[in-house]
Amino acid sequence: MTxxxxxxxxxxxxxxxxxxxxxxxxxxxxxxxxxxxxxxxARTSASDYGDGRYAFTLTMDDDRTIEIQMPGLPIAQVRYLDEDGQNIWDFPRLYVDDSSWVWKFALAVCEPDEDET
Structure with a gap:
């Protein structure tokens, strides 16, 4: 069983x-x-996972920082937006502050919590 x-x-x-x-x-x-x-x-190479993902720190206008572990494949192989012809199973996950998400959902996770706005 898989x-x-x-x-x-x-x-x-x-x-x-x-x-x-x-x-x-x-x-x-x-x-x-x-x-x-x-x-x-900013590129934060000291935080790289070492598995084909590369660490970057985004600084948001509201002073939050978000660590993104970005897969190092061509954009068409990483940017899952649930468009026609895209199969979620074919896309690697990004890590946002150590939690994994496909691109579409990683964007949503970067929104501030309601108590932070």
């Missing part, structure tokens, strides 16, 4: 830091389009 828990949370093969850096830029742009202010983004 049991899947958090598919896409395993190691990301053939990853590169260059793809991860390009991906975090798109992720920050998606957050901005959702109305969240991203003040900055």
């Amino acid at each position: 049991v899947f828990i958090n598919p896409g949370s395993g190691p990301v093969n053939d990853a590169s830091e260059e793809h991860a850096a390009a991906n975090i830029t798109v992720f920050a742009d998606d957050l901005r389009q959702a109305g969240l202010g991203v003040a900055g983004c």
